[in-house]
Amino acid sequence: MAKRNVFVFGLNDFNLRMLEQVRGAEDIEFHRLLDESELVERKQYPIEQILEHARERLRAFPGSVDGIIHYIDFPVSTMVPILAREFGLPSAPLSAVLRCEHKYWARVEQAKVVPEYAPPFAAFDPFDDDALRRLEDEVGYPFWVKPIKSFSSYLGFRIGSPADFHEAMTRMRAEISRFAAPFDNLLERIDRPPEVADIGGGHCIAEGIIGGRQCTLEGYVHDGAVHVYGVIDSIRHANRSSFGRYQYPSSLPRRVTDEMKAVATRFMRHVGYDNAPFNMEFFWDRRRDKVWLLEINTRISESHCDLFEKVDGTSNQEVAVDLALGREPRFRHDAGEFRVAGKFFLRTYGDARVTRVPSAEEVRRVERAIPGTKIQILAREDADLSDMMDQDSYTFCLAQVFIGGDSQRDILAKYRRASEMLSFGLDTVREAA
Known part of the structure; x- marks a missing residue:
């Protein structure tokens, strides 16, 4: 039987390795649909040009086009419904995606069906x-x-x-x-x-301003039924704006996450979102025992892929693949190597010139020394931190560190060790001059 062809926007080695581990991957061929350089960290986003490049790639493919998946935010998340409709593939309708992605429109719709959860x-x-x-x-x-x-x-x-x-x-x-x-x-x-x-x-x-303990629900809608298969804690730095780490599974009380799941179900049904994954961010104000809805993203979270793989044995990419092929996902939770996983953000405050980043060999040395660790260096040598694109408004992220362990204490200890072993050179003299 011929393999089915799934096209992945901005496919890279990190995500390809995870896709090759999903259920049924032996019967699927994954193809890159445009390079990351065409899709992220751009100063301009010519939508028509990007769409046409994607169409040309799909039309020129000699085999069948069986599915399109993505894990990238704007503009990819809003282009997939357009291409899926043109090529007769499963996807949420563009109108439903934009009701979620347009931050004001999303709040208007929330005020209609879940008003008590919106600020x-x-x-x-x-x-x-x-x-x-x-x-x-x-x-x-x-x-x-x-x-x-x-x-x-x-x-x-x-x-x-x-x-x-x-x-x-x-x-x-x-x-x-x-x-x-x-x-x-x-x-x-x-x-x-x-x-x-x-x-x-x-x-x-x-x-x-809303606040409290932040988390993200990873879920999907298939044939009108809303499912949530994981809850991830989002833990911020002391500045209350920048993320320090994502941690899975969540430590929030079950009754709180059940309330969040009910909100997600009501809202996604209301906006007509169907046959696609989503992730939805919430706060729980513990002192007031109050749940707040922050925002909705119409995709899986790439940041959570490795966390799911470490704890559940497969990444959330499996959900995206199943939905793209018109199948109901059957995400399992019983095959992971670790009990807890985290994605840590190694950050610094203030602009600086990067004079040194860890070499590939240094990174491999840390990964070998600390089991369950993967490191992605983001800072670039001989460049200013302020030249990095799409950073938050208060910090710069030097590296991302993925860690699995037996407990929260275990992954925190591993991260401290990893961050001590990763040597960056930052020259702040230029900024002070």
Whole structure:
């Protein structure tokens, strides 16, 4: 029997290795659909050009095109529904994806079906000099601002005063155009309700501050049925904005995660999302015993792939593959090597010139010395940290460290050892001059 062909946006060696371990992989051929350089960390995103390149690749393929999967945020997450419809493949409808991806529209829909889980919010034009006056009345300090479309906390700012707002808007005005036109291109392909019709990619959203213990639900919808197969804790640094690590499985109480699952089910059914994976971020305010819905992403989380593989024996890529091929996922939880897994972010504050990064041999030495460890170096030698793209607004990530262990204490100890063994050179003299 001929193998089925699944095309993967931006397929790299890290994800290919995981895909080759999923159930039924021996009967599937995985193909790269465009290079990562065409899809991520770009200064501009020409949607029509990227779509046409993908179409050309699919049309030129000599065999059958049986599925398309992705683990990349904008613009890929919003292009997959377009291509899937054109090639007759399973996918969530574009309108449902955009109801989740458009941060203001998502809040509008949440206010209809799960209003008690959403903070106060308002859309605004970052070029409107009078916007702050309205936000002070409608949302109130402190609040968080971010573009209608962004990712990984890029251009996200905590606002505690007018000075904070004006400083944030200086950068927002300089950089928001990177996403505005591409996202508007996608919005123009669907009908929007009056309350969001004039809120496009050049707008921002302000939201009341929510907080507590953060987690992410990984799930999917298949033939209208919503399933959640994993909950991952998202643990932040002391600055309360930058992620310190993701940890699986979650240590939140079962009753709390059950409440979150009920919210996810109500919302995904409401927006008509179907036959695709998702991940949904929440907070649990333990003191008030209050659950808050943060945001929805219309994809699996690449950050969680290795965590699932370490604990469950297979990555969440298996869910994406099954759905892309029109199959109901049967994710298992009984074949992992470790009880707990974490993805750690080795971060630094303030800009600097990178004078040294660990060599490939040094990385391999750490991985050999600490079982269950994988390391990805992100910083580049002889480059400024500020040149790294898509960082959050407060820190720079030097490396990502994936670790498996017997307990939380075990993975924390392994991470401390790994971070001590990884030697970076950072010259901050230039910044101080």
